[in-house]
Amino acid sequence: xxxxxxxxxxxxxxxxxxxxxxxxxxVGRLLHVLAAQRGRTRVxxxxxxxxxxAAWIVSALPPAVPFVTVELDETLASAxxxxxxxxxxxxxxxxxxxxxxxxxxxxxxxx
Numbered sequence: 393x394x395x396x397x398x399x400x401x402x403x404x405x406x407x408x409x410x411x412x413x414x415x416x417x418x419v420g421r422l423l424h425v426l427a428a429q430r431g432r433t434r435v436x437x438x439x440x441x442x443x444x445x446a447a448w449i450v451s452a453l454p455p456a457v458p459f460v461t462v463e464l465d466e467t468l469a470s471a472x473x474x475x476x477x478x479x480x481x482x483x484x485x486x487x488x489x490x491x492x493x494x495x496x497x498x499x500x501x502x503x
Contacts, residue, residue: 393421405442405472414441414444427501434499438503446461461483461484464489
């Protein structure tokens with residue numbers, strides 16, 4: 393499987409910010425396969441980091457499927473928001489997922 397361009401941009405962001413806790417490529421590919429399954433209607437992620445896992449997921453979703461991810465760190469959340477700024481179906485929330493995600497549910501895929 394070829395790395396999607398959005399994933400490449402997320403990996404560049406990871407390098408720029410010297411972030412070391414992103415999803416490994418094998419997990420990214422698994423997320424991509426899971427997100428691509430038919431019938432996805434709402435997808436979420438807990439812990440955005442630099443958006444690498446989110447990029448794998450979003451790259452596989454049909455354009456109209458909403459995706460929401462939450463990141464506690466303000467700097468990372470801001471950087472990820474910029475990464476996904478062109479996709480109106482992607483929302484990056486900043487804060488504690490325990491507080492922010494219950495109102496976003498239900499999800500049919502949550503990573």
